[in-house]
Structures are given as structure tokens and as C-alpha cells.
Amino acid sequence: MSTPSHSDLSGADRPARSAPPRRAADTGPWPAPIAAEPVHATVRVPGSKSETNRALVLAALADGPSTITGGLDARDTRLMRDGLRTLGVGIDDSGPSWRITPPADGFSAGGDIDCGLAGTVMRFLPPIAALAPGTVGFRGDAEATKRPMGPLLDALSDIGAEIDPADTQHLPFTVTGRPDLPGGPVLVDSSSSSQYLSALLLVGARFARGLDVRHIGPTLPSRPHIEMTVQMLRERGVRIEQQGTDRWIVQPGPIAARDTTIEPDLTNAAAFLAAAVITAGEVRVLDWPERTNQPGDLAREVFEAFGASVERRDGALVVRGQDRLRGVDLDLSAASELTPVVAALASVARDTSHLRGVAHIRGHETDRLAALETELNRLGSHTRQTHDGLVIHPRVLHGGEWRTYADHRMAHAGALLGLLVDDITLDDVGCTAKTLPEFPMLWTKMLDDSDEWSERGNGSTGGVQA
Numbered sequence: 001m002s003t004p005s006h007s008d009l010s011g012a013d014r015p016a017r018s019a020p021p022r023r024a025a026d027t028g029p030w031p032a033p034i035a036a037e038p039v040h041a042t043v044r045v046p047g048s049k050s051e052t053n054r055a056l057v058l059a060a061l062a063d064g065p066s067t068i069t070g071g072l073d074a075r076d077t078r079l080m081r082d083g084l085r086t087l088g089v090g091i092d093d094s095g096p097s098w099r100i101t102p103p104a105d106g107f108s109a110g111g112d113i114d115c116g117l118a119g120t121v122m123r124f125l126p127p128i129a130a131l132a133p134g135t136v137g138f139r140g141d142a143e144a145t146k147r148p149m150g151p152l153l154d155a156l157s158d159i160g161a162e163i164d165p166a167d168t169q170h171l172p173f174t175v176t177g178r179p180d181l182p183g184g185p186v187l188v189d190s191s192s193s194s195q196y197l198s199a200l201l202l203v204g205a206r207f208a209r210g211l212d213v214r215h216i217g218p219t220l221p222s223r224p225h226i227e228m229t230v231q232m233l234r235e236r237g238v239r240i241e242q243q244g245t246d247r248w249i250v251q252p253g254p255i256a257a258r259d260t261t262i263e264p265d266l267t268n269a270a271a272f273l274a275a276a277v278i279t280a281g282e283v284r285v286l287d288w289p290e291r292t293n294q295p296g297d298l299a300r301e302v303f304e305a306f307g308a309s310v311e312r313r314d315g316a317l318v319v320r321g322q323d324r325l326r327g328v329d330l331d332l333s334a335a336s337e338l339t340p341v342v343a344a345l346a347s348v349a350r351d352t353s354h355l356r357g358v359a360h361i362r363g364h365e366t367d368r369l370a371a372l373e374t375e376l377n378r379l380g381s382h383t384r385q386t387h388d389g390l391v392i393h394p395r396v397l398h399g400g401e402w403r404t405y406a407d408h409r410m411a412h413a414g415a416l417l418g419l420l421v422d423d424i425t426l427d428d429v430g431c432t433a434k435t436l437p438e439f440p441m442l443w444t445k446m447l448d449d450s451d452e453w454s455e456r457g458n459g460s461t462g463g464v465q466a
């Protein structure tokens with residue numbers, strides 16, 4: 001079998017390079033701009049979704065008001081702010097820093113919370129609703145009603161909250177709670193999402209007996225996100241002990257109010273860095289943290305596996321792509337958010353890639369394994385799902401429609417392929433508003449900056465070279 005390489009896609013086998021479209025529409029069909037040259041740009045991305053939503057929840061549960069600076073303003077974090085307001089939390093987000101005031105007399109019942117398609121909202125807010133004196137409704141987008149909720153709802157019901165319908169596995173549902181729930185020992189199978197564990201740990205200190213949570217499933221994805229939860233709790237004075245790999249004991253007590261600044265979102269940043277990997281260019285993302293629990297930081301190792309070079313320079317992360325991408329064999333369980341972007345890179349590598357450890361992403365914004373298999377194959381790839389990942393045999397890709405399935409990271413993957421393959425159109429770029437409403441603008445600006453860099457005489461003249 002002959003395996004096409006990066007050069008096959010960017011050189012002789014490719015159709016003539018067309019002028020890059022520069023439409024910055026932020027909703028509806030979006031012709032992905034092609035990269036006429038290797039991409040050279042500097043990018044700054046907004047705050048982390050995962051940190052912003054944890055910071056909001058912890059501020060709402062805290063013993064006094066606090067401020068969040070650099071919080072992400074996107075659909076997922078707006079839904080979180082609105083959901084917390086429904087529960088009685090005061091949030092002033094009119095300025096660049098947000099002021100969060102926990103309710104003086106406990107959380108309010110009686111409201112209805114729209115979770116959109118946000119995993120963090122649909123998982124982190126029900127345990128808070130369990131502390132409200134009455135019933136709170138939860139609903140979401142059509143796609144959200146397929147995302148798994150059962151293990152978290154079972155755990156809440158085991159500690160005394162009432163869930164209706166009682167045996168539901170999905171949105172919509174109601175939670176009927178009471179402010180004096182005792183908490184105590186609880187088992188949860190978090191193999192379909194680490195967010196159930198994070199959700200319980202975030203609120204655990206507010207139960208009369210705290211919470212002793214044991215994960216009982218066969219696998220546990222996204223461990224860096226659990227570490228992020230634990231670290232943010234400790235920074236607020238919560239005593240939390242991890243025993244072995246799968247048990248966390250949260251002591252009851254106050255959660256201290258703490259002003260906090262949010263790191264840039266490294267998973268969103270990875271899509272821009274991948275533009276350097278796929279075009280053999282150089283992209284720098286500013287303000288890359290020295291130490292972080294964001295799994296997006298693992299993109300550094302992922303890009304090196306493809307053959308790119310990665311270095312820190314003056315507080316930025318700089319990724320320089322090489323001419324021919326190597327195929328990779330990667331367990332992405334810790335950083336499964338990266339899978340769509342990694343799959344896009346793998347589909348233009350010089351040999352076969354195996355992505356493993358991500359069975360649970362069938363329950364993300366869409367079934368990401370099915371969506372990637374379908375959309376890559378529609379462009380001519382030979383990709384197949386396995387029980388927990390993808391096997392991607394590179395082929396010469398052709399243009400066509402790239403369906404996003406309301407999934408922001410599918411949009412990032414399609415945009416990335418569009419840098420190399422003529423005439424890829426995303427069916428709806430609006431889904432990027434979930435965590436990065438500026439995505440079309442930032443992507444276009446990255447290419448405009450890159451063009452300027454070339455015009456200043458820095459670039460090669462031969463297009464994206466392999």
C-alpha cells in the first residue's frame with residue numbers, strides 16, 4: 001500500500017493553489033482558508049474553559065465574594081454564569097474582571113437551567129442544586145440529551161437528592177435537594193466522563209460530613225482535569241486527600257473566597273499550534289504557563305511525536321513543523337479533547353497512526369470517533385474506528401463539505417485540513433462559540449499575519465513545502 005505523505009498533499013498531487021478566502025463570518029457555512037505559505041504567526045488565546053467554570057463554581061460555593069480575572073467569555077461560561085444566577089449567585093460580569101457573590105441565605109430552588117451543550121454545566125451544577133431547598137430543572141441542546149449523565153445522577157441520588165425521572169441517564173431532569181444533605185461515602189463510575197468526579201469533589205466540602213468518593217469503573221479519562229479540580233480546591237483551603245488512584249476524601253468545611261486569574265485555554269491554543277505542524281511553519285502562543293493542569297499542555301508531546309519541534313521562548317510556546325509528519329501511536333486518554341486536531345494531523349502524515357484510550361469521546365459534543373471517521377473518509381481518507389480510538393491511514397485528500405456536528409473541536413479539525421486541502425467548507429463554524437467565539441477571526445488573523453510575515457521577505461516562495 002502506498003501511503004501519501006505531507007508532500008503529496010502540498011506538492012505535485014495537489015490542485016493549483018488558490019488565493020486564500022478571507023471570510024470571517026462567525027456562523028453558518030465557512031470556506032476554510034488555505035495556507036498559501038507555511039504559517040508563521042503569533043497568537044494569543046482567551047482563558048481556559050475548564051478553569052473558568054471551576055473558578056465560577058468555587059466562587060459561588062465560597063465563604064465570601066471574590067473576583068475572576070481573564071475568565072473566558074464564551075457560550076459554555078455564559079451558560080455557567082446564567083445557571084449560577086438561577087441558583088441565587090450574584091455575578092457582575094460587566095467589566096473585564098467578574099465579581100461573584102455567593103447567596104447569603106443558601107442556593108435558590110425553583111429555577112430552570114439551560115446547559116446548552118456544556119459538559120461542565122450539566123455535570124457541575126446538579127450537585128449544587130442538591131443543596132437548594134427544592135426543585136431545579138436541567139435541560140440542554142438536542143445534542144446534549146445524548147451525553148451521559150447516569151453515573152453522576154445515581155451518585156447524587158445515593159447521597160439523598162431526588163432525581164426525576166428516577167432512572168434517567170440523560171438531560172432533561174430535575175434535582176430536588178435540601179441544604180443539609182449529609183454527604184459521606186459515595187461510589188461513581190467515572191469511566192464515561194471525569195466530570196462526574198470533578199462535580200462531586202467541587203461541592204464535597206459543603207456537605208455536612210464532606211464526601212468520600214470512590215471511582216469504581218474500569219478506566220478513568222482526563223486525569224489532569226481531576227488534578228485541576230483538586231488543586232483549585234486546595235488553593236481555597238479545602239482539605240482533600242487522595243488515597244491510591246481512585247479514591248478522594250473531602251473534609252467538610254468552608255471554601256475560601258479567592259481572587260483568581262485564568263490561564264489561556266491550551267486546548268484551543270493547540271489548534272493554532274497545529275497550523276504550524278501541518279504547514280511546516282512556526283506558530284507561537286503567548287503566555288504559555290510554566291506549570292499547569294490543563295491537558296492541552298500535553299499537545300507539546302503530541303506535536304513532537306509528529307516530528308515537530310517545540311520550545312519555550314520568552315513565556316511563549318513555539319512550535320515549528322517539519323516537512324514530513326510522522327505517523328503516531330498515541331494514548332490520548334489524559335487529553336482526549338485533543339483528538340479531533342490530532343486526527344486531522346494524522347490524516348496527512350506520511351504513515352499510519354493509531355489513536356487509543358478515548359472510547360469515552362463517543363459521549364462528547366458528538367460521537368467524535370464516528371464523526372471523525374465519517375468526515376475524514378468523505379475527504380478521501382481511510383480511517384476506521386476501533387473500540388477506543390481511530391486507525392488513520394493517510395491518503396491524498398480532496399475538498400468537500402466538512403460537517404461539524406455542533407462540535408467546536410470538529411470545526412478546528414476541519415479548519416486545519418483546510419489549510420492544506422483546497423475547497424473544504426465547514427457546514428457551520430458557529431459551533432466554535434462554545435469555547436472560542438473569536439475562532440474564525442483569530443484563524444483568519446493568523447493567516448493574515450503570516451502573509452505579512454512572508455511579504456516582509458521572510459517566507460519561502462514555494463508555498464507549503466514538504
Ligand SMILES: O=C(O)C1=C[C@@H](OP(=O)(O)O)[C@@H](O)[C@H](O)C1
Pocket residue numbers: 049050051119120192193194195198221222225336337360
Ligand atoms: O472537567 C473538565 O473541565 C473537562 C473534562 C474532560 O471531560 P471528559 O472527562 O468527559 O473527557 C474534557 O474532555 C472536557 O472538555 C473538560
Ligand SMILES: C=C(OP(=O)(O)O)C(=O)O
Pocket residue numbers: 117118119120337364365409435
Ligand atoms: C469535551 C469537551 O467539552 P465539555 O466540557 O462540554 O465536555 C471539549 O471541550 O472538548
